[in-house]
Amino acid sequence: MTETATPTTAATPTLSEYTVRTIDVKRTYHMGGEEVHALRGVTLSVSRGEYVSIMGPSGSGKSTLFNMIGGLDKPTEGKVYIDEVDIAQLDAYELAWMRCRKIGYIFQTFNLLPHQTALENVMLPMIFAGMKTDEAQEKAAGILKHVELGHRLFNRPQEMSGGQQQRVAIARAFANDPAIILADEPTGNLDLSTGQHIIDLLRQMNKERGATIISATHDHKMLAVSDRIVWIRDGRLDRIQRRQDLKIAEGTIEGEGGERME
Amino acid sequence: MEGPNANDREMSNADPHPAPAGRKAIERQIVLPLSKAVEIAYKSIRLRLTRSLLVTSGIVLALAFLMSIRTTQAITDAMREWAANADRSPAFIDLQNRRLVLEAGQAGLARQLASAAKLGWYVPREVVRFNPRRELGRDWDDLQREFSSLPAPAADLTRLLTVQSKYLPVMREWVETSRQLKAVREELSSPQQLTALMQQNGVPTTEREIADSRLQTRWLLGLALLVAFVGILNAMLMSVTERFREIGTMKCLGALDSFIVKLFLLESLFQGVVGTVIGVAAGLVLSVASAASAYGQFVRRNPPYEQVLVSAGLCLLVGVGLTVAGAVYPAWQAARMEPIEAMRLET
Numbered sequence: 001m002t003e004t005a006t007p008t009t010a011a012t013p014t015l016s017e018y019t020v021r022t023i024d025v026k027r028t029y030h031m032g033g034e035e036v037h038a039l040r041g042v043t044l045s046v047s048r049g050e051y052v053s054i055m056g057p058s059g060s061g062k063s064t065l066f067n068m069i070g071g072l073d074k075p076t077e078g079k080v081y082i083d084e085v086d087i088a089q090l091d092a093y094e095l096a097w098m099r100c101r102k103i104g105y106i107f108q109t110f111n112l113l114p115h116q117t118a119l120e121n122v123m124l125p126m127i128f129a130g131m132k133t134d135e136a137q138e139k140a141a142g143i144l145k146h147v148e149l150g151h152r153l154f155n156r157p158q159e160m161s162g163g164q165q166q167r168v169a170i171a172r173a174f175a176n177d178p179a180i181i182l183a184d185e186p187t188g189n190l191d192l193s194t195g196q197h198i199i200d201l202l203r204q205m206n207k208e209r210g211a212t213i214i215s216a217t218h219d220h221k222m223l224a225v226s227d228r229i230v231w232i233r234d235g236r237l238d239r240i241q242r243r244q245d246l247k248i249a250e251g252t253i254e255g256e257g258g259e260r261m262e
Numbered sequence: 263m264e265g266p267n268a269n270d271r272e273m274s275n276a277d278p279h280p281a282p283a284g285r286k287a288i289e290r291q292i293v294l295p296l297s298k299a300v301e302i303a304y305k306s307i308r309l310r311l312t313r314s315l316l317v318t319s320g321i322v323l324a325l326a327f328l329m330s331i332r333t334t335q336a337i338t339d340a341m342r343e344w345a346a347n348a349d350r351s352p353a354f355i356d357l358q359n360r361r362l363v364l365e366a367g368q369a370g371l372a373r374q375l376a377s378a379a380k381l382g383w384y385v386p387r388e389v390v391r392f393n394p395r396r397e398l399g400r401d402w403d404d405l406q407r408e409f410s411s412l413p414a415p416a417a418d419l420t421r422l423l424t425v426q427s428k429y430l431p432v433m434r435e436w437v438e439t440s441r442q443l444k445a446v447r448e449e450l451s452s453p454q455q456l457t458a459l460m461q462q463n464g465v466p467t468t469e470r471e472i473a474d475s476r477l478q479t480r481w482l483l484g485l486a487l488l489v490a491f492v493g494i495l496n497a498m499l500m501s502v503t504e505r506f507r508e509i510g511t512m513k514c515l516g517a518l519d520s521f522i523v524k525l526f527l528l529e530s531l532f533q534g535v536v537g538t539v540i541g542v543a544a545g546l547v548l549s550v551a552s553a554a555s556a557y558g559q560f561v562r563r564n565p566p567y568e569q570v571l572v573s574a575g576l577c578l579l580v581g582v583g584l585t586v587a588g589a590v591y592p593a594w595q596a597a598r599m600e601p602i603e604a605m606r607l608e609t
Contacts, residue, residue, distance in 0.1 A: 003469040034565070072602040085288050096291035099601065100516020115309040128516035130292045172515070243565060 018084075019179050019212040020046040020069050025078035027064050038064040040235035041078065049128040050177070051206050051213045053223050054230035065232060066216045070182040071098055083179060094218055100128050104173030104211070106202075108185035110155040110165040118144060118168045119153040123176040134230065147201060157239075163194035171203060174209065181206075183215035187222060294521055296298040303528035310501070314411040314533055317497040321537025322544065325581045329573060330543025330552075331479050336554045336569035338465055338562060344564040345460075394512035456560045463556050487584060495586030499532055515602035526593035527586060534585025543575045546570065 022179050027039040038061045046052050046069075056062035068080050071087045078253035080087050082102060090098065104125075107215075112121045119140050126136035139207055144153055147167040157165050166186060181201065187195030203225045206213045215222060219249075231238040307314045457467075466472045502509070509522055554561050 067602050072600070085287075090288060091290075091405070093290040094288045096513070096516050097289050099514055100291060103514075104286075105511075107511070107512045111507055112382050113508060113511065115305045124512070125515040127298055128294065128521075130294075176516075257303070 014165060015049060018081065019043045019048050019050075020044075021079075021081040021084075022065070022068060022075075023079045023081075025065070025068055025075045027073065028062070029085055030074045039068070039075070042232075044237065046212055046214060048212055049206070049210045051203065051225060051227045052215070053226040053228055053229045054214065054216045055218070055223070056238070060232045061235040062216055062232045064235075065186065066180055066182065066214070069180075069200045070103055071095060076152050084196060084254065088246065096128075100125055104175070104178040104181045106166070106169050106173045106181060106183040106186045106215075108188040110157070110162070110169045110189070112165055112168055112172070114157055117154045117156055118149060118160070118171075119167055120173045122175055125172060129176050139174065140171070143174055144168070145243070147171045156252055161194075162190050163197060164196075166190060166198050167201065170198070170205065174205060174211070177209065178211060181211050181213045183213065183217075185217055187217070187218075187219045190223075192250060195219060197224075199225055224225070270499040291516060291518055293383040293518060296524065299521060299528055301469040303525050303532065306501075306505075306525075307532055308530055310503070315498060317494060318533045318537040318540075320490050320493040321534060321585060323484045323579055324584075325538050325541025325577050326545035326548065327486045328483055328580065329542045329577045330546075330549035331483060332577070333546055333549035333570055334553060335476075335479075337549070338460070338571060340459065340564040341456060341464075341557060341560055342467075344560075345456045351480040355515050417452070419463040454555065459557055459560070487580070491584050494530065494533075494585050495591065498526060498589045498592035499595075501529070502526065502592045505596070506599065509596050509599055512599045513599070519597040522597040523593045526596055528590050530585045530589030530593075531582065534582045537585070538578050538581025542574050543582060545577070546574070 022044045024041045024043055025043050026037070029036040029038055040061075042061075042065055044065075054062055054066055057190075064073065068075055069082075071080075071082060071090075074080075074088050081186055082098065085098075087095070087098070105111075112118075113124065115244055116124070122140035122144055123133075123136040127133070127140060131139070141150070141153055144150060149164060149167055149171065152160060154162060157168070158221055160168070166189075168188075173254065181202070186202065187198055190198060199219070201223050202213055202215075205211065215226075217223070227242075227243055229241045231240070461467060464473045512522065550561070
């Protein structure tokens with residue numbers, strides 16, 4: 001009983017059409033001899049440049065799906081394609097390459113390296129990608145200026161506010177011009193206005209750089225800017241809403257006001 | 263500045279390791295130069311300076327112990343050897359003719375010749391094999407006693423000399439002679455003195471005792487090194503646990519497992535090298551100082567430079583090997599961690 005996210009065209013999509021496709025993805029965990037079905041078959045396609053939010057209560061399989069899309073977890077059954085490459089086929093080196101260049105990660109807890117400056121944090125993925133130090137330095141400084149942190153290049157994370165840290169993290173996620181940005185509750189640890197700022201920045205980067213943004217979130221401000229919202233329940237796709245179909249009131253979404261209580 | 267097609271351009275880049283057909287979009291991640299790992303490992307040590315210092319001090323203590331035991335042993339062996347060789351080359355002073363008569367020994371002979379020459383004594387060209395009983399009808403013990411009964415030099419006579427100045431030249435010569443005699447006597451009696459000192463300090467002298475004490479120190483050393491090893495292992499495991507999120511983040515950013523392993527091995531290596539060098543230096547200084555205070559000038563008689571150098575090298579190997587070995591398991595554990603942990607872990 002699988003719902004298809006978008007009506008899949010019969011022809012194989014061209015490389016540029018979808019960045020992420022999951023086909024009947026199932027994921028089963030073994031916990032103390034018991035089988036836990038985190039995902040029971042999810043088929044979903046995300047177009048290039050799309051801004052998608054994944055919603056769902058705890059234990060719905062939301063995080064599992066999110067990790068699948070990010071190449072952080074492999075499906076028990078079914079296929080996950082990133083840029084039309086089946087991630088189950090990749091070895092460690094190819095996975096690392098993909099994480100380095102194809103995907104940019106943004107975490108709820110920022111996850112900046114504490115002993116490195118903002119500039120060094122943004123440079124790190126570039127260094128991993130084999131870029132020369134001075135080249136990386138220049139590019140990292142450019143991106144940091146773009147997220148309005150040109151004046152804090154040499155500050156360490158602990159010397160910055162939460163919003164500034166998350167902006168550094170965004171700059172880091174965009175370091176290697178990835179096709180996909182995966183954001184896990186990017187505003188979860190931020191206050192309202194800072195969160196709004198981060199959302200605006202993500203949306204702006206999404207438009208300017210054409211990166212696909214996929215985020216797991218409870219933040220309704222985030223939903224407001226999403227192109228599509230994917231609801232997960234019980235390891236299955238529950239429903240998919242397009243932005244134009246949404247009725248978004250100030251801070252709440254119709255019928256889903258309880259979401260934030262989790 | 264980077265257009266929406268940055269991704270497409272990326273894929274068209276020339277690739278030194280082309281991916282197999284059908285995986286056109288994915289390449290293989292490059293292996294980073296060691297210098298980057300060195301830089302990050304160094305920073306992480308600086309960040310956790312207190313704990314790093316604790317680990318390092320553990321290594322310092324263990325290696326100082328190892329080095330001092332080995333150095334002390336080398337010094338004792340060298341002194342024992344010197345005493346044994348010196349004993350076998352007795353000499354006799356012919357008081358009437360100011361002649362030093364030597365019996366050829368092995369190592370002691372050269373030293374005795376040198377010191378006799380320094381004192382201005384006549385040293386016969388051909389070393390006389392001297393048998394006191396045959397030549398003089400006296401025992402070695404007898405002669406030894408004669409040397410011992412020589413009057414004390416200058417200090418006691420100074421008063422006398424100032425009063426009876428006309429005897430001054432005579433007295434002066436006599437004092438000079440007796441001083442020289444005393445020096446020669448000391449040179450001759452020192453092996454016995456040293457042996458006595460060593461016995462007094464509880465240094466084993468018989469083969470059996472030496473073997474027993476070696477076995478004992480080996481046990482102690484083994485324990486000390488084991489404790490240091492467990493300390494390092496514990497500290498590195500803590501370091502890994504503390505940094506689960508950091509490691510996961512780095513893997514998300516494209517770090518290879520080997521890079522993570524390098525990071526932890528290098529961190530441990532730094533601590534190992536610093537700790538070992540300090541430990542070796544401390545152990546060397548301590549053991550030489552304690553030997554010098556126990557045996558005085560005897561330490562300088564036959565300094566075991568070579569053995570001490572070998573010991574220092576061995577200690578370096580042991581110390582660095584120990585620290586790196588202690589980091590292998592934690593590093594492996596860190597490397598195999600899934601990047602997903604970075605997402606899951608709370609604070």
